[in-house]
Amino acid sequence: MSRHWIFALTTLFASLSATAAEPLRVSAIPDEAPTELQRKFAPLGDYLAAQTGREVVFVPVNDYAAVVEALAAGKLDMAWLGGFTYVQAHRRANKVVPLVQRQEDAQFTSKFIANVDSGIQTLADTKGKDFAFGSPSSTSGHLMPRHFLAEQGINPERDFAHVAFSGAHDATVAWVASGKVPAGALNASVWDKLVEEGKVDTSKVKVIWTTPTYFDYNWTVRGDLDSALQAKIKQAFLNLDPAIPAQAEILKLQRASRFIATQPENYQGIEAAAIQAGLLK
Structure with missing residues (x-):
């Protein structure tokens, strides 16, 4: 074999090796504090790396729009999106694929909360008061x-005296607890977690209403991601078993009893709600 061919084959194998070694770039909408997102993702990232044979790198972002843009531009391979950000990503690129959602995301809800000293007892009582949503692009903290x-x-x-956006669900709770705003709305799962962990003083903040159910979060990949890799990622989520302690911890951190397959049609209601609210055209 000539030196030319040896060099060409060596270069080819090196290129293939480099391609195989490229990390899986993953991110999430910043609906909680960055440190909390990193803590929740770390064991899941290790699990996905073991299941796919790819290094998994978590890429933090500053806001919801940045996740949508990065996924659409191919700078991310996969992202944890809310129902609304999935719709935005689909409209932006039309090349994204929702793989899985938590079982809980098929019947998700939002909580309306109020400062105990505000005198607010019902939704009607919020009229004339300041009110906080989460991020403008949040499904459970704004749109729904x-x-x-x-x-x-x-x-x-x-009907509200002033509408404010806290940027994240835990921030909304902090604002209401401190009296910065008398009332707000947030993701029911985050509320439950904060209560369970003792991070919200229920003598200062109370739930005044819970919404009907709707579809929400999912793990979405860019559409041109290798189909075999997509299948591996999807199966890895579906295989998570609460009977295995390490995997039970992953599910607990994700606030999931298990993961189930999802599809674009599940988010048509979210898209319709966004159009009706004037948040999409």
Whole structure:
């Protein structure tokens, strides 16, 4: 074999090896504090690396829009999205694939909360008061609470004294607890977690209403990600077994009893709600 061919084959194998070694770039909408997102993802990242044979790197982002743009631009391979950010990503690129969701995401809810000293007992009592949503692009912290407020005949811009955006669910709770705003809305799962961990003083903050159910979060991949890798990732999530202690811990951190397959059709209701609310055109 000539030196030319030896060099060419060596270069080819080196290139293939480098490609195989490329990490799986993963991110998540920043609906909680960055340190909390990293803590929740670390064991899952190790599990996915073992299941796929790929190094998994978590890429933090500053806001919801950055996740959508990075996924659409191919700078991320996979992302944890809310129902609304999935719809935005699908509209932005039309090349994203929702793989799995938690079983809980098929019947998700939001909580409306109020400062105990505010005198607010019902949704109607929030009229004329300041009110906090999470991120403008949050499904459970903005879009769906706004949707259900409209069903109750409440228009935030018309009926609230001032509308504020805290940026994250845990921040909304902190704002209401401190009295910065008398009321707000957030992800029910985050509320439950904060209560369980003793990170919210229920003598200062109370739930005044829980929304009807809707589809929410999912793990989405860019559409041009290798199909075999997509299948491995999906199966890895579906295989998570609460009977195995290490995997039970992953599920606990993800606030999931188990993961189930999902599909684009599940988020048509979210898209319709966003259009009706004037958040999509």
